[in-house]
Amino acid sequence: MRKTVRELQKEQTKELLLQTAYEVFSKKGIMNTRVSDIAQAxxxxxxxxxxxxxxxxxxxxxxxxxxxxxxxMRTHALAQSSGSLSDLLRAHLCGIMEFEPFYTHLVIENRLLPPGARDSWISIQSAVSFHFSLVYEREFGHNDRPGIPLHMLFNMWMGLVHYYLQNGDLFAPEGNVIGRYQDILIDSYLKLLKGGMTEK
Amino acid sequence: MRKTVRELQKEQTKELLLQTAYEVFSKKGIMNTRVSDIAQAxxxxxxxxxxxxxxxxxxxxxxxxxxxxxxxMRTHALAQSSGSLSDLLRAHLCGIMEFEPFYTHLVIENRLLPPGARDSWISIQSAVSFHFSLVYEREFGHNDRPGIPLHMLFNMWMGLVHYYLQNGDLFAPEGNVIGRYQDILIDSYLKLLKGGMTEK
DNA sequence: TCATATAATGACTATATAGTCAGTGACCTA
DNA sequence: TAGGTCACTGACTATATAGTCATTATATGA
Known part of the structure; x- marks a missing residue:
């Protein structure tokens, strides 16, 4: 059955609301946004x-x-072409950068959001975790860092990135935390990781 | 001039309110607490x-x-007796553990708190940073990790610890994140740090 | 063409809650 | 001991805002 003009417009309006909400959330934060802010915008x-x-x-x-x-999805796409861990970390940061204001508010507020939103947040992390494990084992195998579980290496990376985003007001008041720190973040993390480690 | 009973009781009441607020904040979170919650408690x-x-x-x-x-102050006191970085990290986590529920809410909510509260939060970090630098340089000098600035090593540690606290609902639903993970956190971090590094 | 369905409207309601203030009784001091 | 002071009370006010619903205007389709 063909879509009527009405159905189409309803979809468009909903689309508009979702996108507008995304923009307002990106600017004002999620919990600080009122229904009327979105309606007005x-x-x-x-x-x-x-x-x-x-x-x-x-x-x-x-x-x-x-x-x-x-x-x-975007992170997934960018990560596809990552041969090395270095590539992957850069892809990860690029993916974040494209959504940085919104992503930053998720970092800051995720524990205060409704349950479903937190679930969505966690699945983003899972997607990254998947690629991280894949690339890491391809590059290093999984015995090169005896005593440090892979998930701990992943948590360190995530912790570092989120620490910078959460304190973005200190690190980069203009807002472009990732653009400003991606090189040093990747570089430092990899140096630490590879200290005394031989590649496969 | 001696204090009157009235003055004393006023001080006691304020003390009571501060401590009660601390307890309620620890349990319910800071932004989720209402004035009446504190009054009632x-x-x-x-x-x-x-x-x-x-x-x-x-x-x-x-x-x-x-x-x-x-x-x-407590972290400071515990850090005093730290000869090694390992000791210091343990002292740091012990300090946190004594205030874990409250500290966790600061991790989760600090960006949403009134400006003065965020300032206080930042000074806690500064205190830790001070000891970290001190002990690190004593133990390793500052040329053992060429290419990784000291503050980056500090940020990695803080990022890791806060990542675990922020996601405590996943890592340790009962609440004792530090108690449960302190060994693995310290161990992993130090192994990573010392990979291929010689002590001074 | 016209009766019906429905997306959109915005005034209205319900509720939560921060902050106020006149009143009360215990304490203070002269 | 008497009059004043002040910590404390709790009912009250002001405000913000999520969610409702009768109304309107437009599209639908017989």
Whole structure:
């Protein structure tokens, strides 16, 4: 059955709301955004939001799910062409950089978001973890760092990156934390990792 | 001039409010706590809070300043007796562990707190940074890790620890993240650090 | 063409909660 | 001991804001 104009416009409006919410969240933070902020930015009335979402929480969950998936997909795509761990880390940071303001608010607020949003957040991490393990074992095997579990190496990388994003107001008040620090982050991490380690 | 009973009781009440707020914050999180939660837990009326604090924000700032200082002092004390970096990291984690629920909420919420509270949070980090640099240079000098700035090594440690605390709901749902992971955290970090590095 | 369905509207309601203030009784001091 | 002071009370106010719903205007399709 063909789509009527109405159905099409409804979809467009919802699309508009999701994207507008993403932009407002990126700028103001998620928990600091009011329904009216989004309505106003999208140029629709307050009530329209609730035509498309059952509640603000539901809307947050949907926005985070949608853009979380975009982030994961993009990271996935960039990671495909990574031969080395160095490439992968750079791909990871590139993926983040494309969504940096929003991603940063997820880093800052993820524990305070509705449950579904936190789940989406965690699946982004999982996607990265998958590629990290893959590339790491291809490059080094898994016995080169006896006593340090692979997941710990992954957690160190994530911890480092998120630490910089979470404290972005100190590290790069203009906002481009990744652009400014990606080289030193990757370089330092790899030097530490490879200290005394032989490649496969 | 001697203190009157009144003055004394006023001080006691304020003390009680600060400590009660600390406890409620530790349990419920800071931004999720209402004035009435604290009043009820302390067994005073709602209005009493505002006899002692000009606003909820001011109260939060004062609580975080007070307990932030306690944490810093305690860490300082524990770090004094640290001969090696290993000792220092353990001291650091011990210091955190004594305040773990509250400290965890600072990790999770610090970017959303009133400005003064964030300042207090940052000074805790500074205190740790100071000891870290001191012990590190004593143990290794500062040329053993060419190409990795000392502050980056510090940020990696902090990033790792905070990553575990921030995701404590995944790592240790019962809450004792540090107790459960301190050995592996210290061990992994030091192994990574010392890979191929000679001591001074 | 017209009766119906529905996306959008925005005024309205319900609720949560920070902060105020007049009142009270215990303490203070002269 | 008497009048004043002040910590404390809790009902009250002000405000912000999520969510509702009757109404409107437009598209649908018989």
């Amino acid at each position: 999208a140029g629709v009335s307050h009530g329209t939001i609730f035509v498309h979402f059952s509640s603000l929480e539901a809307m947050i969950e949907e926005v985070v799910a949608l853009y979380g998936q975009k982030i994961a | 302390a067994g005073v009326s709602h209005g009493t809070i505002f006899v002692h604090f000009s606003s909820l924000e001011a109260m939060i700032e004062e609580v975080v300043a007070l307990y932030g200082q306690k944490i810093a």
